[in-house]
Amino acid sequence: MKKADIGMIGMAVMGENLSMNMERHGYTVAVYDVWDGVVDKFMDGRGKGKSFIPCHSFEELVQNLEKPRVVMMMIRAGSPVDETIGKLLPLLDTGDIIIDGGNSHFPDTQRRCKLVEEHGMLYIGTGVSGGAEGAFIGPSMMPGGSPAAWERVKPIFQNICAKVEDGTPCCDWVGEDGAGHFVKMVHNGIEYGDMQLICEAYQIMRDYLGMTPDEMHDVFAEWNKGELDSYLIGITADILTRKDEDGSPLVDKILDTAGQKGTGKWTAIAALDEGIPLTLIGEAVFARCLSAIKEERVSASKVLGKPYAKFEGDRAEFIENLKNALYASKIVSYAQGYTLMRSAAKTYGWNLNYGGIALMWRGGCIIRSVFLGKIKEAYEKNPDITNLMLDDYFKSALEKADEGWRKVCAAGIISGVPMPAMTSALSYYDGYHCEKLPANLLQAQRDYFGAHTYERIDAERGKFFHTDWNNGEVGNTASTQYNA
Secondary structure, X not given: OOOEOEEEEOOOHHHHHHHHHHHHOOOOEEEEOOOOOHHHHHHHOOOOOOOEEEOOOHHHHHHOEOOOOXXXXXXXXXXXXXXXXXXXXXXXXXXXXXXXXXXXXXXXXXXXXXXXXXXOXXXXXXXXXXXHHHHHHOOXXXXXXXXXXXXXXXXXXXXXXXXXXXXXXXXXOOEEOOHHHHHHHHHHHHHHHHHHHHHHHHHHHHHHOOOOHHHHHHHHHHHOOOOOOEHHHHHHHHHOOOEOOXXXXXXXXXXXXXXXXXXXXXXXXXXXXXXXOOHHHHHHHHHHHHHHOHHHHHHHHHHHOOOOOOOOOOHHHHHHHHHHHHHHHXXXXXXXXXXXXXXXXXXXXXXXXXXXXXXXXXXXXXXXXXXXXXXXXXXXXXXXXXXXXXXXXXXXXXXXXXXXXXXXXXXXXXXXOOOHHHHHHHHHHHHHOOOOOOHHHHHHHHHHHHOOOEOOOOOOOOOOEOOOOOOOOOOOOOOOOOOO
């Protein structure tokens, strides 16, 4: 009997659809799930009559794989991954490959890669983006881990992944150990930012402009034809047309509490660890946290609330400003995300292809957009660019948006419509090109209460000074220089 090209552990939504995708592209897939009955149900349904080998144990799965064996896990991140690896290692041989396609935290992938390699096998941690539809039709895939494993899995991954217009696959090798899952983590953080920005645009249209869902649909549908053309803008337009059973807009019936699975939080934590100002994504994460305290917000609205100020003026002009504000904020979000990846690459010794990453995100994934093509072009022109905002195209877009962006943020503040992501993006933009920030006063404060010292504008960098602010009352001993 013909053995399978790849094994799939975990036949939930993502595992099932990826398996279907692989089979459709000519691969025989051995499928297994730890839950009784899942595999049999699949074989009696979508898998019936197709090139799948049903397995009911880890041993059976391994026995049915061509050598060198490739086993892919699409299971919940965390301890289930470690437990599965522990069960696979005694069954596999030198050179066999284990793949984790879930949303694992990149330090876990670094640790697991080392463990598997110590046993003589190879490991890949790959981000898979696009949801169930992407998994079935063609996802964006971001593999990293043991470089020696790439040539074995490359044909499978690049066959099943999404393709851009010229046929280029939205999948390529990212880097060693946890690089693939790190890039997927940043992708998800940017996804948080994109979604929050769209929601802020929606809220100011709803609460400030007083627009109906149908009117907002028309705006988002129009936006989806230009530079904002993206999967998320497109589905937003679609959502706003959907009616409930009683004919009212479904979106108005949905409770305003957002969930999260942790990748946005991990991105913010990684930014703090690296000392990178990832302000917009951080605000997007906190916005979800704020949404979760629904009952508290309802109570507070009765104590602190006031009616929103209603818009007076040229609606069309304001909507144009809002479009530009959304686009400018999006530029900032991606600029921050790429800055984080550059910093992490230096920390962990990864050789990341930044233009290639944009291409991987160009199709199949949740943040796919025409915008990503501009990022690829920016890195093709200057692979060493320190911040995307300095690229000519993005610089011009920010300058074009500047006045309207400020008017929109001001309108949100004046009217009481919260816009944490959009306003933080503007503050970052202003701070990034501000020649002199007030950190001189901050350093004086730190030196005053903690003798932390400071540098001077009239001395070379790296030379530190301390002032006896208390005229000798607490001594004149300076602390060592540190940045806490």
